[in-house]
Amino acid sequence: MDIFDSPDIKLLVFDVFGTVVDWRGSVIAEGEAVWKDRGLDIDWEKFVDQWRAGYQPAMDPIRNGKAEWNIIDVLHRQILDDLLIEFDVQHLTEEQKIDLNYIWHRLNPWDDAVDGLRKLRQQFTTTTLSNGNMSLLVNLSKHAGLRWDCILSAELARHYKPDLETYQMACDLMGVAPHNAMMVASHRLDLLASQQIGMRTAFVHRPLEFGIDGLREEPDESFDLIVSDFLDLHRQLTSDISLM
Amino acid sequence: MDIFDSPDIKLLVFDVFGTVVDWRGSVIAEGEAVWKDRGLDIDWEKFVDQWRAGYQPAMDPIRNGKAEWNIIDVLHRQILDDLLIEFDVQHLTEEQKIDLNYIWHRLNPWDDAVDGLRKLRQQFTTTTLSNGNMSLLVNLSKHAGLRWDCILSAELARHYKPDLETYQMACDLMGVAPHNAMMVASHRLDLLASQQIGMRTAFVHRPLEFGIDGLREEPDESFDLIVSDFLDLHRQLTSDISLM
Numbered sequence: 339m340d341i342f343d344s345p346d347i348k349l350l351v352f353d354v355f356g357t358v359v360d361w362r363g364s365v366i367a368e369g370e371a372v373w374k375d376r377g378l379d380i381d382w383e384k385f386v387d388q389w390r391a392g393y394q395p396a397m398d399p400i401r402n403g404k405a406e407w408n409i410i411d412v413l414h415r416q417i418l419d420d421l422l423i424e425f426d427v428q429h430l431t432e433e434q435k436i437d438l439n440y441i442w443h444r445l446n447p448w449d450d451a452v453d454g455l456r457k458l459r460q461q462f463t464t465t466t467l468s469n470g471n472m473s474l475l476v477n478l479s480k481h482a483g484l485r486w487d488c489i490l491s492a493e494l495a496r497h498y499k500p501d502l503e504t505y506q507m508a509c510d511l512m513g514v515a516p517h518n519a520m521m522v523a524s525h526r527l528d529l530l531a532s533q534q535i536g537m538r539t540a541f542v543h544r545p546l547e548f549g550i551d552g553l554r555e556e557p558d559e560s561f562d563l564i565v566s567d568f569l570d571l572h573r574q575l576t577s578d579i580s581l582m
Numbered sequence: 583m584d585i586f587d588s589p590d591i592k593l594l595v596f597d598v599f600g601t602v603v604d605w606r607g608s609v610i611a612e613g614e615a616v617w618k619d620r621g622l623d624i625d626w627e628k629f630v631d632q633w634r635a636g637y638q639p640a641m642d643p644i645r646n647g648k649a650e651w652n653i654i655d656v657l658h659r660q661i662l663d664d665l666l667i668e669f670d671v672q673h674l675t676e677e678q679k680i681d682l683n684y685i686w687h688r689l690n691p692w693d694d695a696v697d698g699l700r701k702l703r704q705q706f707t708t709t710t711l712s713n714g715n716m717s718l719l720v721n722l723s724k725h726a727g728l729r730w731d732c733i734l735s736a737e738l739a740r741h742y743k744p745d746l747e748t749y750q751m752a753c754d755l756m757g758v759a760p761h762n763a764m765m766v767a768s769h770r771l772d773l774l775a776s777q778q779i780g781m782r783t784a785f786v787h788r789p790l791e792f793g794i795d796g797l798r799e800e801p802d803e804s805f806d807l808i809v810s811d812f813l814d815l816h817r818q819l820t821s822d823i824s825l826m
Contacts (some may be wrong), residue, residue, distance in 0.1 A: 463720060473757030476707060476732045488720045489732050493755070511737070513717030
């Protein structure tokens with residue numbers, strides 16, 4: 339298909355953490371398999387939940403203009419350093435701490451993600467739009483076998499989602515008007531923000547993102563599509579003529 | 583291979599026009615095959631050579647701070663509008679002019695490029711670093727079947743190569759020190775600039791870039807590698823232990 343003959347929706351913009359990759363399951367799995375033997379015999383569910391819980395509070399001062407820009411790798415490390423004190427872990431070398439912090443570069447995709455993205459890429463242009471920094475997204479995609487047409491990060495706008503500048507930057511860099519672009523995410527706030535600049539929205543159910551007993555995000559009635567996974571997204575996008 | 587266990591050179595940074603794609607042959611081929619029938623029965627060799635010749639003079643005022651930032655799509659269009667007057671072409675619609683300008687989004691790769699990049703990507707992280715804008719590079723890569731780990735453009739730095747800011751941005755975004763990155767290009771100036779921030783360099787012979795009778799770029803003795811194509815680059819990078 340000539341990419342200039344594509345239908346009304348030309349660009350799919352993907353959130354990554356939770357939407358594409360199972361960050362919680364991946365960190366727990368590597369923790370149990372690798373880091374336990376290195377002396378981190380801790381409650382990995384609790385550890386990853388607290389690590390992730392530090393993420394929004396670390397971004398907020400930057401979003402509010404009260405702190406300088408910093409990439410997620412740096413924020414992850416600041417949270418990690420506090421956590422290691424809290425969990426009374428004192429024996430890690432600096433090299434090991436760097437490696438542990440890069441656990442976020444080695445997350446595994448949900449089962450449908452690689453195949454779903456492959457199918458979607460045949461008919462649409464696909465890009466990430468994540469708060470993760472560029473090198474994190476590049477390493478993660480290589481690790482997970484995720485193929486994108488482009489990798490974009492909040493780092494390029496120096497604004498974290500849901501700041502509207504980030505969504506606008508993605509559309510501008512891709513040369514696509516917002517109404518020809520669809521934000522794909524498993525989080526309401528991400529999609530609601532993208533709507534504000536005129537993007538279309540697809541909500542992906544990822545009920546296990548925060549664990550079996552964890553928070554479950556629910557879609558808003560304003561979203562254009564509600565899908566169970568990326569294969570379902572492909573089915574709905576390629577059959578729903580009314581949306582085209 | 584774990585990407586964190588890679589040898590000394592971790593990142594390959596590719597110039598695109600001339601190095602990866604045959605811009606001159608591609609524009610001439612589409613001109614003859616498509617645009618002749620639309621009334622552009624012109625000397626396509628002369629037309630593309632003049633179009634390309636306008637490229638440096640269009641970037642120079644931006645590089646010198648005498649003009650505002652503009653992406654290559656816009657510069658290409660400005661040059662095109664002048665050329666259409668010079669070649670006395672008056673019948674094109676605005677839609678056709680936009681389409682013709684996007685000929686630079688539809689360039690074809692040199693014969694070795696797709697396979698060479700596939701092999702190189704198995705052992706290194708690969709990215710573009712082109713003066714072409716992001717959407718041009720994304721559309722071009724999709725058209726040509728080029729698979730990258732990342733697509734980076736001078737647009738992200740708002741500095742055209744050979745401004746050093748552009749090379750530094752690429753290394754910074756990829757989280758790689760310049761001495762762990764290698765610039766790959768068929769142009770001396772591009773490689774000489776990248777050396778100034780400490781990058782390694784590979785010169786690719788592309789003797790037909792400017793046509794059979796056109797300019798031939800020659801390597802500088804300071805370059806780390808001199809290769810005949812991307813398959814040769816793969817061979818030299820994976821056999822030359824001394825460089826690792």
